Amino acid sequence: METDIIIIGSGIGGLSCASLLAKYGFQVTVCESHSIPGGAAHSFQYKGYHFDSGPSLYSGLSYSPSPNPLKQVLDAIEEDLSWVTYDTWGCCLPEGNFDTSVGADQFCQVLETLRGKEALTQWRNLQHLMQPLKDAAIAIPPATLRLDLGALITVGQFFPSLLPHAPQMFKLTGAFSDIIEGTITDPFIRNWLDLLCFLLSGLPAKGTLGAEVAFMFADWYRPGVKLDYPIGGSGAIVEALVRGLEKYGGELLLNAHVEQILVENKRAVGIQLHNGKQIRAKKAVVSNASVWDTLKMIPDGAISNSYRQQRQNTPQCDSFMHFHLGIDGTNIPFDLACHYIVVNDWEKGITAPQNVILISIPSVLDPNLAPPGKHVIHAYTPGNEPYHLWQGLDRRSPEYETLKQQRSQAVWKALERVIPDIRSRCEVTLIGTPLTHERFLRRDQGTYGPAIAAGKGFFPGGTTPLRGLWCCGDSTFPGIGLPAVAASGMIVANTFAPISKHLSMLKNIQLI
Incomplete structure (x- = not known):
């Protein structure tokens, strides 16, 4: 079998790259190890419940043109889906339980109640400080980027509007903690910003790029902003990308685990699947x-030992505990929010194991995800469950079950802060561990992704020293989540496209 470009993995980054390449006219084949596409964003059904396996918070996807790279990909491949919008979620913090909202002013009300006018003044000062940084962060749409000299033309369309933001660019490449130094002294605001940074990058403010936070401020703290949820769950996004891929002639192979990247004459020329089948790539492997x-798929000698060791030593975020619950939703004596953020103890540090737990109840927004009168819940420890506790355990052993029961208690307690009688309401209880995460997503040590701290390293982008081999996904572009991986896939796809087709795409999605 021969194709133009092979994509290894059908995560959002891989599907973004593949569908856009197909739109550009390339013959594309996506090889997915799992029986379901989507990677960490896949959905699955069990006993009438529709579960999201990963992402639960979406924004900038229900309107166009949007600064969200995933929306730019969907617009480019002319695929859309239905969204429900909302603006409020619940917080269960050491200070107490309360609701908060996105938008320019909503958080100010909570802050004044919790901390008083001095804290509110500091937050207002931060908003003023972030305004030029927000503008700079979205001054160049990710859809314009490519990894060759053609970027001088595609990005050049924005040079005139970029010039006023040039003084801010240096700040965006440093740690966010440097930006707020001297402006924010209130301990609650600093903790809150650490929490937001952790959700963006897996690191606190001192390790998170200023650009990531500026992009979030541009999206969340503006007048009239809404959060989005896809009707049908995260699987609806995956289905839209797959439709785009296949509409333009691309192919998705499921249960197709890539065992090795084929290298000839110091160039990646294809892949070999676990079953021995080979697929040749005329142009590239991504x-x-x-x-x-x-790195496990690259044969020995195909890249230098120094490069292999350098990339192998990329620091990792920790893994997950996942809860997928189907519950009886009758007679809950209060209105549920779609999302809750639980923080147990600020003093432990925001990245401490199981200190932050996220709860998503998407059936609040899309009742069709659960049977009538029921709710579907996804609760998880977002990249703060240590893998080493589980390493080497047999998933069928009593030791594994014992540890699973012990480590799940923190999530149960978080759920009980939202729904006190949650355990008695459960009709479906599926609990995953780092070994589950590692097994189903084929991720080394079940990791959330790289933990490259601002100022201590750079994300390498899509290029590699092996000719014909490119990369996309969360290991190549700063930030954790759908916008970052979609941007990474789009940038690689743009690099293969003729300049004329790239410019045409930008015009079609109303960016130029």
């Missing part, structure tokens, strides 16, 4: 696997 898993 890996959407993590950096650690990509």
Whole structure:
């Protein structure tokens, strides 16, 4: 079998790259190890419940033109889906339980109640400080980027509007903690910003790029902003990308685990599947696997030992505990929010194991995700469950079950802060561990992704020293989540496209 470009992995980054390449006219084949496409964003059904396996918070996807790279990909491949919008979620913090909202002013009301006018003044000062940084962060749409000299033309369309933001660019490449130094002294605001940074990058403010936070401020703290949820769950986004891929002639192969990248004359020329089948690539192989898993597929001698070791040593975020619950939703004596953020103890540090727990109840927004009168819940520890506690355990052993029961208690307690009688309401209880995460997503040590701290390293982008091998996904672009991986896939796809087709795409999605 022969194709133009092979994509390893059908995560959002890989599907974004593949569908856009197909739109550009390339013959594309996506090889997915799992029986379901979507990677960490896949959905699955069980006993009438529709579960999201990963992402639960979406924004900038229900309107166009949008600064969200995933929306730019969907617009480029002319695929859309239905969204429900909302603006409020619940917080269960050491200070107490309360609701908060996106938007320019909503958080100010909560802050004044919790901390008083001095804290409110500091937040207002921060908003003023972030305004030029927000503008700078979205001054160049990710859809314009490519990894060759053609970027001088595609990005050049924005040079005139970019010039006023030039003084802010240096700040965006440093740690966010440097930006707020001297402006924010209130301990609650600093903790809150650490929490937001952790959700963006897996690191606190001192390790998170200013650009990531500026992009979030541009999206969340503006007048009239809404959050989005896709009707049908995260699987609806995956289905839209797959439709785009196949509409333009691309192919998705499921249960197609890539065992090795084929290298001839110091060039990647294809892949070999676990079953021995080979697929040749006339132009390139693009890996959407993590950096650690990509290295496992590259034959010895194809890249230098120094490069292999350098990339192997990329620091990792921790893994997950996942709860997928189907519950009886009758007679709950209060209105549920779609999302809750639980923080147990600020003093432990925001990245401490199981200190932050996220709860998503998407059936609040899309009742069709659960049977009538029921709710579907996804609760998880977002990249703060240590893998080493589980390493080497047999998933069928009593030791594994004992540890699973012990480590799940923190999530149960978080759920009980939202729904006190949650355990008695459960009709479906599926609990996953880092070994589950590692097994189903083929991610080294079940990791959330790279933990490259601002100022201590750079994300390498989509290029590699092996000719013909490119990479996309969360190991190549700063930030954790759908916008970052979609941007990474789009940038690689743009690099293969003729300049004329790239410019045409930008015009079609109303960016130029």
